[in-house]
Amino acid sequence: MSEKVKRNITCPKCGNVKETTLLCSVNASSFNEAHKQIFDDTFFEWTCEKCGETRQLLHPLLYNDIKNRTMIYYIPNVDRRQLVDDRLEAEFPELTDVKKRVVPTINALKEKLYIFDLGLNDMAVELTKLAVAELVTKSQKLNVSEGYLSSYDEEANSIGFEFFVGEAGKPFLQSTRLEVYKRSLEIVETYFKDEDNRQGFLTIDRRWAKEALGQYRKLKK
Numbered sequence: 001m002s003e004k005v006k007r008n009i010t011c012p013k014c015g016n017v018k019e020t021t022l023l024c025s026v027n028a029s030s031f032n033e034a035h036k037q038i039f040d041d042t043f044f045e046w047t048c049e050k051c052g053e054t055r056q057l058l059h060p061l062l063y064n065d066i067k068n069r070t071m072i073y074y075i076p077n078v079d080r081r082q083l084v085d086d087r088l089e090a091e092f093p094e095l096t097d098v099k100k101r102v103v104p105t106i107n108a109l110k111e112k113l114y115i116f117d118l119g120l121n122d123m124a125v126e127l128t129k130l131a132v133a134e135l136v137t138k139s140q141k142l143n144v145s146e147g148y149l150s151s152y153d154e155e156a157n158s159i160g161f162e163f164f165v166g167e168a169g170k171p172f173l174q175s176t177r178l179e180v181y182k183r184s185l186e187i188v189e190t191y192f193k194d195e196d197n198r199q200g201f202l203t204i205d206r207r208w209a210k211e212a213l214g215q216y217r218k219l220k221k
């Protein structure tokens with residue numbers, strides 16, 4: 001289901017127009033070419049053949065990972081919480097039991113790929129991240145603007161995140177014991193399993209984790 005479109009792209013530096021093939025969807029599995037290119041920031045790279053100017057040409061990408069049974073839809077700056085693609089659902093009825101996510105940034109796309117490659121549950125990762133971010137806010141007395149899963153080590157019993165803290169968004173690494181992730185997974189499997197079987201692509205991020213935590217606290221009362 002690799003889908004391509006051709007576009008004429010004008011170089012922002014010299015004005016040269018180059019016909020460019022954009023890959024709108026890829027059938028991928030871990031560690032293939034597209035996967036590698038996303039992680040080394042070359043997937044969206046565009047180079048002008050006349051003056052050599054290079055830039056990131058960001059465009060929607062549907063990343064279909066058959067092995068992990070996940071689909072990640074990267075749509076630059078998308079602000080929808082749920083996205084239903086009727087054409088896609090009609091074309092692939094088996095999609096109902098595929099985990100579908102929509103992400104607004106390349107960093108979020110990379111994080112989802114990393115999470116699913118590790119075989120982790122992204123809802124549980126978000127709940128864990130939120131708990132760890134609260135610890136960082138308390139200990140550093142700085143606001144956490146964003147954070148991403150950066151390590152997962154069963155032997156060391158540790159799950160780690162890279163946060164960006166304070167006004168300047170300084171990187172800050174913080175890890176916690178795997179029990180926090182396991183507890184989060186229990187919560188997800190008890191209370192949020194149905195949500196994952198909903199139609200369409202869901203945004204599972206920090207805002208989702210905050211809302212889910214609020215719901216969970218109410219339900220537990």
Ligand SMILES: [Zn+2]
Pocket residue numbers: 011012013014015016048049050051052053
């Ligand atoms: Zn140029």
